[in-house]
Amino acid sequence: MGTFVISKRFDDHYKFVFTSRKGKTIFTSPSMELKMECEESIEAIKTNIEKYTYVKARAANGKYFFKMMLDETVIATSRKYTTPLLLEKGIDEIIRTAVKSDVLDFTMNEFVFPD
Template sequence: MGTFVIKKRNNGEFQFDLKAGNGQTILTSEGYTTKSGCENGIESVRTNSQDESRFERKISANMKYYFSLKASNGQIIGTSEMYESSSSRDKGVDSVQSNAKGAKVDDQTV
């Protein structure tokens, strides 16, 4: 089972990482100015990750593969790490889909 880990950045913004059961980070959020905004982002990942069309598969300038998860309004909720192959990226998408819905929250800002 996955875990959403809420952290505070050096600039004071909140962010979350979705970690798979093995502890590997599979999705990192954008920065949020408030913790409640960050928590809403987690709920958005839970919902939107269940819709395959919300994942945008991309290739970086240095030919690494990654994906972004978008909300229904088109805003990016989170981005993956860089992968060496498209099949590894697709496994990352699968991992987000299977881990996000039931993931617990580990708030490391308290």
């Protein structure tokens, strides 16, 4: 099962990534000003996964990627894949597991292993 991970960028904006069950990033959201925006976007993805479209493209280096879109809005951009088959597997993992995925929040900037 995949996992949504919310984190803070260096510019104090927030983002979330969706990772596969093996821990590989599948897609990353754009920057958001508030953590609540990330939480709302994740909830929208989980409840309306069938409404999203996946626009496939090829990068200048020849690798494949997709943009997850709702209407004309880019919700997330995938990592780069070496083959079209791996790209399809990434999309399939989102469709199959996003609804039941956990959400992890790593925005507190607290040291995980205190003295």
